[in-house]
Amino acid sequence: MTLVSPTSTEEGDGTDWAVVLGIALVAEIGLLWGAACVGLWRRRVAFTRALEDAAEDGRAIE
Numbered sequence: 001m002t003l004v005s006p007t008s009t010e011e012g013d014g015t016d017w018a019v020v021l022g023i024a025l026v027a028e029i030g031l032l033w034g035a036a037c038v039g040l041w042r043r044r045v046a047f048t049r050a051l052e053d054a055a056e057d058g059r060a061i062e
Helices: 016-057
Strands: none
16 A cells, blocks of 8 residues: 555646645635725724714714
8 A cells, every 4th residue: 555646646737736826815815805894894883983972972073
């Protein structure tokens, strides 16, 4: 018995690593974009709440 599988001994055209790299890059960009959107959404919610609190107290935010 060998530790090398028969599929890994075949000579490929070399594009397998490119597919994996492409999938990893797309996933990373998607995660970073999603994290940025969540951060902006949280800041918008906090700002809206601050405006509402100031309006209830009769203060003006400049």
